[in-house]
Amino acid sequence: MMVMKVATIKMKLLVLVLAAQLLKVNSNEDIDEEAIEEVFVELNRRIQEVKKFCSMQVSAVKQVAFSAVLHPPKTSGLGIIGPFSDIANLVHPHVITNTGGAYKAHTGVFTAPVKGVYFFTFTTHSWAKNADIGVALYRNQAEALRVCEHQDDGDNGDYATNSAALILEPGDTVSLRLPKGFQVAASVEFNIHTFSGFLLYQL
Incomplete structure (x- = not known):
């Protein structure tokens, strides 16, 4: 369905954005493991939000x-x-x-x-x-x-x-x-x- 395709695209873009943030963090000489962990936690949180959105859209589809x-x-x-x-x-x-x-x-x-x-x-x-x-x-x-x-x-x-x-x-x-x-x-x-x-x- 169109809703699922849009949600998939959003998830891919989200992964790319956060991956870029992670690369930026890794390029910093003063980085520590705690900062890297925070990026991964934020990535997982946003992925879960997109999955929840997709689930809600699927459940909203009428069966007639x-x-x-x-x-x-x-x-x-x-x-x-x-x-x-x-x-x-x-x-x-x-x-x-x-x-x-x-x-x-x-x-x-x-x-x-x-x-x-x-x-x-x-x-x-x-x-x-x-x-x-x-x-x-x-x-x-x-x-x-x-x-x-x-x-x-x-x-x-x-x-x-x-x-x-x-x-x-x-x-x-x-x-x-x-x-x-x-x-x-x-x-x-x-x-x-x-x-x-x-x-x-x-x-």
């Missing part, structure tokens, strides 16, 4: 990852969600992983805790004939991408997936939404419709 599953509004089997007369938020209530707690199962919304590059992926399932199927990934209130298809009378079950890397600011939200007039399918027993994301690195 989630995976959640869409369930149909029924108690068993396969269920259809949609179509609706307007765009609808798809709430994935069954959480598999939620490291960092940035995904809220009751709203289906991910909120970025830090500025960084995040990766999101989703898989949707459909079980329909003569219907528009698919979902859209939203960053805040703007659609980032979607996957969609019109299934004709000869079609039936189908899967589709899509992914994106997004630069997010703290507080930015990401969610899956069902476009107006579209529908998808989900299962109670099987995790066939999923939404996942994680932080690649902080900026």
